[in-house]
Amino acid sequence: MENLTERGARLLGERLGVIGNGALIALLTLFFDWVLPRDIKTTYVIFDHLFRARRTDNSLVSSKSSWLTRLSMFSAWLGMCMAYLVWAPSRRLIMIYHGITGNGASLLIWSWLAMQNDGPRNEINKLQNVFLDTALAFLVSSYSLTHRPLLWGLTEWAFVRMGIPLLCIGASLYYFREKLSLARNYYQVRLSVWVFIYRGWDVFDYVEAQIVERLPRYLQHKWSSYQQGRPERARLSKYRYRPLDAGEIRLLILKRSPFYPSVIQAEIVHRPIYPPPYYEAVSYRWGSSELTEEILVDGCRFPVTTAAFSLLLARRSVWRERTLWIDALCINQEDLQEKSEQVQLMRDIYHRASRVIAYPAGDWRLRLAGSLIYQLWSLIYQYKTEKMDWSARSDEANQPRWRALADLFSNEYFNRAWIIQEIAVGQNTELYIGGTYIPWMVFAGVMNWCFQPKRKHLLIGTDNVGSIWRTGRTFEVCTRLPVPLGLFVSAILKLEVSTNMSLHTQNIAVMTSLRPEAESWIGSIGRFTHMIDLENLLYITFNFRSADPRDKVFGLIGIARNIGAAGDAILTPDYSLPIEQVFQNTARVIFSLRDRPTIHMLALAGIGYSERHRTMPSWVPNLCEERICYPYSNVYKTEGNFNASGELPQSLKIDDETNSLIVKAITIDQVLDLSEFGILDWGLEERDTIDLLKILPIVHSFVHAAIDLCEKHPGSPSAPIQMARERLWWALIAGRVTTEGPLRIPADEVFKEAFQHWLRHLDHLVGARSWSHYARLIEGIPGDDLSFIADGTETTYQFSVVDACWGRRLAITTSGRLCVVPPLTKVGDSVIIPFGSQTPFLIRKHHAHSEDAGYELVGEAWVDGVMHGEMMENVDEEFIRIS
Known part of the structure; x- marks a missing residue:
């Protein structure tokens, strides 16, 4: 009982009330069935039918059903009433009739279908309950006209001869469960039978999905191919x-x-x-x-x-x-x-x-995901699932329905730019998969529940111990690794670039947050109303894809607010314009806004992420550029964000003559050298599976290349010797640790020691030849070295390293500051902090070498010691032209 939610307790009370109501009515009707005259009973049944017909019609009216639907349903009720009058006017059927239609047996008959009614329950669901259980009551009553002895015999056999003895045996075994070995065996057998039935149901779902989904599709495609080849079709x-x-x-x-x-x-x-x-x-x-x-x-x-x-x-x-x-x-x-x-x-x-x-399309297996979503929603609706131990069911992740759910969450449909608007503005939006309609908010709620830290292992995409599966840009680790094996490597191998969800599920969260009912969503970000400003919409959706890159702008104009009359005119969808012109027009509108901060859009611009030739200025965000790293700045919230420019407001303007952006900023440093390793990347394609042992050397090389960089430049006239090396642990996590949720918080000194332990473990384990060899190496590590693994500190640090450095490389400045920079950064690039910006940026002298050419924007960076406004006092500001 303590695991029931408030809604679950209320639902349980309703069900118990239903049972009591049904039992009471059954007893009363048993008495009146023998006392009341036939005419009174018949009259009661007629009025009962009419009353239910009226209630059904009211439900149809409230659900805005058509008049044809209302007429059809009323005709069905009238037909049942007439059939009762013709078929059974003189029979004593009131008891059976009310025993079921009084909702007593409704619980037994329909409660296993409650997964569809207990969550997103509406008038149509209630209508189905009222109509179906009454229709069933009529059929049972009619059958019992000539088979009442048989019906009573079956009831007596089920409840008297079988039910009571089994109840006595079960109660005795439960009482002596700790004393008798027989009782323990009984529970083991019962559990085995339950597991057998459970697995059998999974097999049934799998076979049923193939018959209902796969076979008809196959036959239809074959038939269509045949018809297209016929001569009369060509004419x-x-x-x-x-x-x-x-x-x-x-x-x-x-x-x-x-x-x-x-x-x-x-x-x-x-x-x-x-x-x-x-x-x-x-x-x-x-x-x-x-x-x-x-x-x-x-x-x-x-x-x-x-x-x-x-x-x-x-x-x-x-x-x-x-x-x-x-x-x-x-x-x-x-x-x-x-x-x-x-x-x-x-x-x-x-x-x-x-x-x-x-x-979202997909293959026939998605039919399995539809029923599972409703089961999970019912579970969330009724129980406090945070108190349940999900780690005990690690084998559940291998079942077809969980695989189908993982495939649904990684479906490319959720990565398409146009669906942002389509999902956000729809008044009644439903996901259709495998013949099942799922309200969008139910789907989003289940997704949010599944990606909580204690349940994510249920969506592991591989059965191979020590392997990972990539969906989009996210890696999930097989948590069935031996402890502390799994604890040690899990964080290195889980890449979650912005939140604790994968790329596709983050996209789902973004779309959900834009819907009107997002306020009621679990974990909602709907309270951030500024998200529907054009610049913020583009910022949080930059990783969506579209066949025509212009749609990444045109698909958002319809839901964006506060663009202004001039912006509306400039951004009117026009597919005759080149892609670069659309992006440049969009950037001009955004950077011309004066009533709100827009400088964070520069994080999506720059020449530091792609070697492709650009035909537009470097200050224009390239929305068709696919990056594997997310910006450091955050538009969702203010607490915990970087604040490199302090409290100074942004100051920028567009120079139409030179087609450049002029920003007020300070220049603080210059890139002195870069790590020889390059960017941190596993080198995998989407859905690639790779042995985790092959990733350990990559992480090891990345970290040791950073150490070499620090030793190569140990200090500067303005910094003590070995400053860079001592600050490396801080730089690798960009000064923050990633918690179990999407929150990033400043790191404390305990992670400095965790870094040293982690580094020793990497040196010790990088030469592992197999998983058995890896396990032996783990056992050889001193016990005190494993304490950071056991309490999760080292795991958190590893995860934060990947989160901060993924898709970027390490560099050092002339003043000895470590920094994390875009992949195509070059020695000599200058570090600036624009006013109003959360982060520093790198700029480079324009290749034209003319006085009016100004600088090219390289990209956003993290620089040690400047991320919280430390450099904004007593500095010389200047206006920098970015071309």
Whole structure:
């Protein structure tokens, strides 16, 4: 009972009340069944049916169902009432009728389905309960007309002859559970039986997913390929779009599907968006732009991509037509003017849709994830899961449903730039996977729960001890390693670049935080309303991807606020503009804003991350550049952030004549030398699996190259000897340690000693030839050296090193300061602190070597001893031109 949440306790009370209510009604009706005349009983049943029909209709009205649905449901109720009157007017069925419809047996029948009702419970869920248990009651009552002796015999056998003896035996065994070996064996057998049933259910889910999802898809694709090759298909004309009038959109009416594989047929209609018609807006990932499939639209051939074809297959129903809005089909992609006009309507299209369907696609295994999400939501809803020991079920991670959930969280759909707006503005957004609809906030809540530190091991993507699995830019470690083996290497091998979630799950969190109901989300960042400012939207979504890089701007304009009239005009979607021009226009609008800080956007700019030729100034954020490291600055919160410029406000302006950005800053230092190792990177592609022992030498080489750098430049006239070496432990973690959550806090002196232990362990273990050899080396380490591993200090330090240095390299300045810098930093680059900035930046003399050329921005850096405003007093400020 102590593990129940307040909601779970309330739900338990409701269920116990249901049982008591059902038992009481059953006893009363048992009495009245023998006393009341037949006419009174029949009249009661009629009014009971009508009362339930009225309650059903009220539920349909509140859920905004159509009149056709209301009429159909009322007809079903009326049919049940008439059938009772015709079939059983003179039977004593009141007891059975009320024993079930009084909700007593409803608990027993439907509680195992409560995972869908206990969490996101709405009027339709309640309606299903009311209707289904009454329909079942009618069937049971009807069956019992001629089989009452059989029904009573089964009841007597189940409860009297079997139930009571088993209850007595179970109670006795429970009482003597600590004294009798037989009782202990009984519990072991019971546990084995439970595990067997549990595993059997997993197998059933796996097979059922293949039959329901994989087989129909396979047959449909084969049939479609066959039909496309037929001569009569080739003689059909190709579909031609009709021009849209102002304020119009196209809607795709997807025709019903028969029970066998058939050609997908649809029609396209034009509708005004004001007032909005009834339609579903579908959010999905385009994938390849090659038109490999074909459907029939208005009797004409309509080529579509594989992704769009799979989407139409998933949305096609055998019961009714669906009215959809799908960007790839409802917008003429070859007409750039129409595309630009429709993109401006995109926010309204998704906001006014009756429902937004988020379709991540994926293979048939995702069907397993849908049911698991509802089970976990029900668990979170009812129990205090933080008190549960999840480490005891490490083998759970190997089950197909958990693998399916891990695949869902790493789906590339959540990395697509356009879905930010599509998810953020939808009033009723649901994730559709494997035939299951999941409210978006339920999905986000389960994701947040799964990625808590004590449960993340359930999403490990490999069965190989000592291996890691990469999803996007994140590494997860197999926690089933021997202790202290797993404790020692886990933090080195887990890369979580910004928060305690992977790249894709962080993207999910970003989109969720932009939704109106984000305030109620567990761990919500929705209270940060400034996140919907354009500069902050671009900053937190820079790692999203899009086939057309311009969409990383155009896809956010619809939800961004406070751009201003001039900005609205400049950033109007126009696909005829070059990519560089769109990025430059965006940067001009952002840096022209005077009412809020925008200088943090420079962290996404610079020439220090890619060797590709740039045709735009270095101060313009390159939003199509894929970086493996996140900026040091943070726009979500102010506490705990770096504050290199102190309290000084930003001062910058754009020089139109030279197309440069002029910032007020101070110059504090210059790069003297760089670590010979280069950047810290495992060198893996997405979803690569590698032996962890191959990563230890990489970390070892990176750290020792940093030590060599310190010994090469031990000090300076303004710094004591060995200052750099003594500060290395601090520089490797950028002065902060990463806690179990997304919080980064200043490190204390205990981590200095932890660094020395960690370094000795690396030297000791880097030569391990195998995991058995590694285990022997671990055992040879003195016990006191393992104390930092046991209490987690060393693990925290290792994790913080990877978090701070990933995708960057170490350098030292002329004054002996260690710094963490962009990969393409060069000796001689200057270190500046712009006013209003959280971090220092590196600049480089422009290659043009003219007086007006100014400097090129290299990128953001961490510099020891300047990150909290220490250099902002008694310094000479200057205006620096960045070209």
